[in-house]
Amino acid sequence: MTIAITGATSGIGLETAKTLLEKGHKIIFLVRDMKKADDVLKDIPQSGNVTVIACDLADLSSVKEAAEALQESTDQLDVLINNAGGTFKERMESKDGYELHLAVNHLGHFLLVNNCLDYLKKQSTKVINVSSEAHRAAKLDFKDLNLKNNYSTIKAYANAKLYNILFTKSLVDIGLTSYALHPGVIDSGFGDNLNPLLKMFWFLGKPFMKNTRQGASTSIYLASNTLDASKNGAYFKDRKVVSCSKEANNKATRDRLWEESEGLVKDYLQH
Incomplete structure (x- = not known):
């Protein structure tokens, strides 16, 4: 497969x-830092099966170019894993002026998929979106998607992770195969950008966290297996379907999010 x-x-x-390279698949890296990608590939024996495409999710013009390059890079794309994300201790904005959690965790992937939509449908590409249990803490306000009022890191991240699940279900509505997942709480550099209080809780929780290999297991499972059609659009945790929040299942909410997201990226959408 090509992933x-x-x-x-x-x-x-x-x-x-x-892991997917070890299984013999071809992988396309969509990355913000090309130099870092070069360094990483030096330590991967199967680097000959890797194609690297520049894609800065906080820069919609970069995402638009990446979508074009992705479609030109392979005649068959079996899986697209929207894995990149981040959390930021202060309110920051992307190059396009959008709150950074919204931009990196949602809008970049929304534009990437939309600009490849016909291609993805033609290829029957499976789209996997890495969300989080944090989505349950979301406080969605369509009048303030950019969180210019009452910003908090937790709310910004939780909202973005809710958007990932809503987006997943919208993709099923338009005919794609798509899944969302919670990878687990991972002992990685993720906590470095938290404020001091949250960083303390993060540190105290480290003994109970998964390592990155364990955290990747559900993404690998969904990418590698053909699931029953009844599971299309489902939210997974530890490779099993679990329930998501009531808001994540709200069709009116996901339709509104799609409409609002289209408006935010309209200057970069290919028609």
């Missing part, structure tokens, strides 16, 4: 990519 993955140079993205 594309965002955020493939660190954390669970890298572990996902390495």
Whole structure:
């Protein structure tokens, strides 16, 4: 199979990519830092099966170019794993002026998929979105998607992870195979960007966290297996279907999110 993955140079993205390479698949790395990708590939025996495409999810023009390059890179894309994400201790904005959690965790992937939509449908590509149990803490306000009022890191991240699940279900609505997943709480560099109080809780929880290889297991499972059609659009944890929040299952909410997201990226959408 040929599998594309965002955020493939660190954390669970890298572990996902390495394991899938070991299984004999061809992997397309969609990465922000090309130099880092070159360094990472020096330590991967199967690097000959890797194609690298520049894709900065916080820069919509970069995402638009990456979508074009992805479609040109392979005649058959079996799986797209929207894995990249991040959390930021202060309110920051992307190059396009969007709150950074919204931009990196949702809008970049939304644009990438939309600009490849006909291609993905033609290839019957499976789209996997890495979400989080944090989605249950979301406080969604369509009047303030950019969180200019009452910003908090937890709310920004939780909202973005809710968007990942809503997006997954919308993709099923339009005819794709798509899954969302919680990888587990991972002992990685993720906690480095938290504020001091949250960082303390993160440190105290480290003994109970998964390592990156364990955290990648559900992404690998979903990428590697053909599941029953009844599981299309489902939310997975530890390779099993689990329930998501009531808001994540709300069709009116996901339709509104799609509409709002289209408006935010409209200047970069290919028609």
